[in-house]
Amino acid sequence: MTSKTKFSWFLLVALLAALFILDLLSGSVKISVAEAIRAISSDRGEDIHREILLNFRLTKALTCILAGGSLALAGLQMQTLFRNPLAGPDVLGLSSGASLAVSILYLGTFDIIKGQSASASWSIAVAASVGCMAVFLIMLLIARKLRDNVSLLLVGLMIGAATSSVVSLLQYISNADDLQLYMIWTFGTLGALNWAEIMILGIVTLIGAAVAIYNMKALNAWMMGEYYARSIGINLSRSRVLTIISGGILTGAVTAFCGPIAFVGLAVPHLVKLIISTNDHKKLIPAVLMGGASLLLFCDIIAQLPNDIILPVNAITALIGAPVVIWVVINNKSVKV
Amino acid sequence: MIADLKPVVTLDNVVIGFRENGRILFENINLALWPGRLVCLMGRNGVGKSSLIRSIAGLQKLIAGKIAISETSDNREIPKQISTVLTERASVANMQVYEFVSFGRYPYIDWKANLSEPDHEKIRASLSKVGIVDLQDSNVSTLSDGQMQMVMIARALVQDTPIILLDEPTAHLDLNHRLEVMKLLKSLTRELNKAILISTHELDLALQVADEIWLAGSDKTISPGIPEDLVLNGSFDHVFQFKGFDLKSGKFHHAPFRDKPIVLIGESHAFLWTKNALERNGFKVVTRYDASENHRYTVTILDEEGKISWLVDDNLKQPQKTFSIENLLSIVCALPE
Secondary structure: OOHHHHHHHHHHHHHHHHHHHHHHHOOOOOOOHHHHHHHHHOOOOOOHHHHHHHHHHHHHHHHHHHHHHHHHHHHHHHHHHHOOOOOOHHHHOHHHHHHHHHHHHHHOOOHHHOOOOHHHHHHHHHHHHHHHHHHHHHHHHHHHHOOOHHHHHHHHHHHHHHHHHHHHHHHHHOOHHHHHHHHHHHHOOOOOOOHHHHHHHHHHHHHHHHHHHHOHHHHHHHOOOHHHHHHOOOOHHHHHHHHHHHHHHHHHHHHHHHOOOOOHHHHHHHHHHHHOOOOOHHHHHHHHHHHHHHHHHHHHHHHOOOOOOOOOHHHHHHHHHHHHHHHHHHHHOOOOO | OOOOOOOOEEEEEEEEEEOOOOEEEEEEEEEEEOOOOEEEEEEOOOOOHHHHHHHHOOOOOOOEEEEEEOOEOOHHHHHHOEEEEOOOOOOOOOOEHHHHHHHHHHHHOOOOOOOOHHHHHHHHHHHHHHOOHHHOOOEHHHOOHHHHHHHHHHHHHHOOOOEEEEEOOOOOOOHHHHHHHHHHHHHHHHHHOOEEEEEOOOHHHHHHHOOEEEEEOOOOOEEEEOHHHHHHOOHHHHHHOOOOEEOOOOEEOOOOOOOOOEEEEOOHHHHHHHHHHHHHOOOOEEEOOOOOOOOOEEEEEEEEOOEEEEEEEOOOOOOEEEOOHHHHHHHHHHOOO
16 A cells, blocks of 8 residues: 555545534534533533433434445445446435335325324335335346346436426425425435434445445456456346345435435545545445545535524535536546446 | 367357347357467458357357367356457556456455455566566556557456457557567467467468468358468458459459559569569569560669669660669659550
8 A cells, every 4th residue: 555545545534533523513502622522421411512412413423424425335336337427326216216205105195294203204214215125126127137237227217217207296286285394305314313213224334335345346347347247257147236235225224214315426436536546346435435424424514504504415415516526527527437 | 180189168069149139140160279279260340250259258148059168067167267358448447457457366266355465476477478567557548559458468367267268359459569469379379378269350460370260251150270271272262252362472463554564673572572562553563584575674673782773774765773662663654655
């Protein structure tokens, strides 16, 4: 490892750590570093700062890390699978599937989601997972039929387009109150998870990452194209299914708990490759996990900059991500996978 | 063919084509590849050379028949027996040559994709065998066609297989690189006892280096043979249907279109090249032994201590002396018929 790559890794880790601490300190209640240390080290359960830090800000920061890392890893795998720099978790139609299921729940005025009960948030999470998994199963079946990855990409785009239009139809015929609830869900939320939900998200992230790591030889070989990958002993259909499984559960879990967070999956692999210039997935997988976590932490910090309100995270991710990707494209003249 | 050798690849009544549309390219092919022998597969464009190579490599399904790879009955073991260089450019952005070449070790390593010291030794040995050690830190996307071809061959060598298949390895290369590639492949058969099959359009190179030529005809057959036999028995003429090219003399046939035969007197290379220039420009060239009285013009090649000059004699005026073929041509062209 050269000193330059060592520095790049140090930069990624330092960025993640700094943003994590900054995220814990930012919010409508001002908490200084000294107060934060005092609050966490003290045992008094009734300390308000301790309560805010542990049960609100820490859960949110961890959600940012898990959701950002998951989406970025899903995006990386999709871009490698399709050898297409514009692929992302949304591209397989997974996010659209989740959106469709959740929109049916909201716009169909089911009683279970009324109010702020635990059953409401869980039913949304289950609906999003079911929607994701349904599309995911369809994609798995089609993946076995289709020979090349580009056709699969096209099918994913079409499924996404079809489900989006069903959602539009539902929006058109539903009443304003239901529509507003659904729209709020589509903005994405990072602060609504409790510790139990974070555990689930964490476990899914671990499984998704484990599948991706197990599959990294195939991911590397794919960059040479399908014939060459097969000629060096890669089982194409098996590794393709593994990639879809990993991308599917990562996207599904995040969408279930945080809503359809856009752009992280698309932008992070490109941004990470600016810092660590490699196409070896052994390095890229940990790098995008950290990069995705950092980007979402950063977006969350920005979302809390206004004093009274918290901005919707989905607006921030696109607002920050889009110019950065444009800048990357202009600088490099082209985007490469 | 050679008594104590066993073929490494045997094609047994193989039918090659496309299952999707039922198009048959080759029927009932019976051929074999032998260790230490270089075979050139030749034929007109679109006859199915690439399909044959992909079929032997196990990348394209046979319509009928059987291809036996020595020492293996399991298709998953083919990557340890056959390495392939296809016409598709396996260009990977952001990857160094060394890393790219290391993909050749993938059939031998597990999912962790860790290269052992013997793996690294194989990679270094291949890079130096192909003569691209100085390129090992270059980015593959910055290489020229010729350099990339050498990298692809190095990658195939790293795969350490007894059989190497190459689809048009000399296409798009300049003469130097073409010779270099052919020389390298030839030395691999001699020094490492590899069985090598290449498809090529380079008739002149193939005739000089191939131990055997597989000539793909338009009647869905492939006739194997020693190059010289195929030349003399007219197989090449039959397949390629040369227009104005006499393979047996290795020259284009120029029909003389000027009615002023020239008697050429001279020796060795200078004689051959002068004859070539005159014939290319439509003169009928006769030697002094065939000359008769109605031959009016004589060109005599003089060699005065390495300084070559040409003497044009029209039997009327003082002979003209010139020092380049270009001037010679302008003089003889101006002569009356």
